[in-house]
Amino acid sequence: MQTSFKALTLSYKHAPIAVREAVALNEIGCRNLLDKIKDFTQAQDVLVLSTCNRTEVYYASEHDYSKEIIKLIALEKGFIATTEIAPYFKHLTREQEAVQHLFQVALGLESQVVGDMQIMNQVKNAYQWASDANMVGPYLHRLLHTIFFTNKRVVNETAFKDGAASVSYATVELVEELTKNVENPKVLMLGVGEIGANVCDNFQKSTVRNITIANRTHHKAVELAQKCNAQAIYWENVWEAMASADVVISSVPGDCFFISKEVVERMGEQKPHFFVDLSMPRSIDSALAELENTHVYNVDNIKNRATEALETRLAAIPAVHQIVTEAMAEFQTWTREMSMSPALQQFKNRLEEIRQRELARYVKQLSGPEQELVETITKNILNKIVKMPALELKAACQRGESEALIEGLSALFNLEKSAELV
Numbered sequence: 001m002q003t004s005f006k007a008l009t010l011s012y013k014h015a016p017i018a019v020r021e022a023v024a025l026n027e028i029g030c031r032n033l034l035d036k037i038k039d040f041t042q043a044q045d046v047l048v049l050s051t052c053n054r055t056e057v058y059y060a061s062e063h064d065y066s067k068e069i070i071k072l073i074a075l076e077k078g079f080i081a082t083t084e085i086a087p088y089f090k091h092l093t094r095e096q097e098a099v100q101h102l103f104q105v106a107l108g109l110e111s112q113v114v115g116d117m118q119i120m121n122q123v124k125n126a127y128q129w130a131s132d133a134n135m136v137g138p139y140l141h142r143l144l145h146t147i148f149f150t151n152k153r154v155v156n157e158t159a160f161k162d163g164a165a166s167v168s169y170a171t172v173e174l175v176e177e178l179t180k181n182v183e184n185p186k187v188l189m190l191g192v193g194e195i196g197a198n199v200c201d202n203f204q205k206s207t208v209r210n211i212t213i214a215n216r217t218h219h220k221a222v223e224l225a226q227k228c229n230a231q232a233i234y235w236e237n238v239w240e241a242m243a244s245a246d247v248v249i250s251s252v253p254g255d256c257f258f259i260s261k262e263v264v265e266r267m268g269e270q271k272p273h274f275f276v277d278l279s280m281p282r283s284i285d286s287a288l289a290e291l292e293n294t295h296v297y298n299v300d301n302i303k304n305r306a307t308e309a310l311e312t313r314l315a316a317i318p319a320v321h322q323i324v325t326e327a328m329a330e331f332q333t334w335t336r337e338m339s340m341s342p343a344l345q346q347f348k349n350r351l352e353e354i355r356q357r358e359l360a361r362y363v364k365q366l367s368g369p370e371q372e373l374v375e376t377i378t379k380n381i382l383n384k385i386v387k388m389p390a391l392e393l394k395a396a397c398q399r400g401e402s403e404a405l406i407e408g409l410s411a412l413f414n415l416e417k418s419a420e421l422v
Helices: 017-023 027-040 066-077 095-107 118-132 138-157 167-178 194-203 218-228 235-243 261-265 286-290 307-365 368-399 402-412
Strands: 005-011 044-050 054-060 090-092 186-190 210-214 231-233 247-250 274-277 295-298
Touching: 005 017, 005 066, 005 095, 017 054, 017 066, 027 044, 027 054, 027 066, 027 118, 044 118, 044 138, 054 066, 054 095, 054 138, 090 095, 095 118, 095 138, 095 307, 118 138, 118 194, 138 307, 167 194, 167 247, 167 274, 186 194, 186 235, 194 210, 194 218, 210 218, 210 235, 218 231, 231 235, 261 286, 286 295, 307 368
Parallel strands: 186 210, 186 247, 210 231, 247 274, 274 295
Antiparallel strands: 005 054, 005 090, 044 054
């Protein structure tokens, strides 16, 4: 069982938004990177996760592929030099550290808005893409399903996921604060992906209700508008609607759509005063802030104002850490049990060789029924012999002492040494 699990991570904790958007990958980019890693490395159990806050690659290999993976990310993004982005990546080379990091990321412990629900869906999507690329082995499969089960425990046993502390809710609160002196403020929502839909849904609980939705696929905008009591417009009318809006919120990736300073400047006095960019790469020109009475906010500027919900979640963090500790211990026990399987199989094979050799010396002297009886008896004896060390090894796994027993078993019966046994 391969346990040399590693994580290569770049996140909002150490990288500014300009760097994060330089390496951010959409679904196609993530799938392409998986294919590149498969073609140019020997890494296994590969997971590529890219959000507005982080770009990460998890993989299993005895070899350090961090430099190669950074180069492959740069290649996928269309630039060659990696000197400017490489320092922002952190490489977690110890299995326990990498596993714990994935737990914490997936559960929302590492999110800008602690406990954010969206990240779990993003991890599940990354898992599906890795599975489609045939990059998920037994180790990663077990790890992710352990994480999914742990998330259910966190939801059921703690208040960590309670309340409305999320990026989408924080966005609504920001808009409420920005427009508190504006009568019936007009909000233009661009894009109806997961985060855009969540923002629109949260506006239903807000005093800001004049929402217009635009999306390249019009029927999706219509469906969301009907659900959220908003208005849908055709994408070709975006600029006209923008000129009459007070607030523009964009969740459309900047490589598909971009609101430039020049375009907004031409709107003159009709231009919106507030722009909120939730996309990655960014789709709103930060230079808009240079225009008079114009303000630009991005995911790094959004501060969660759901104080009560946030305090509840923060108070639940110790309980979440305890659940994670229990889940990781269970997972590590499983990995140790899997690591002993090859040794047990070799042990059984060695005993089977001895059994066959001894039977061959005497079986010709026996009748047919006697041969069958001896075959049955000796097989049963062999299975009972194997069962005893198997049970002891399993108990040793629970205690974290299996490696010494495996080495002893290998030495006693001259079993082949392999990387999987230690």
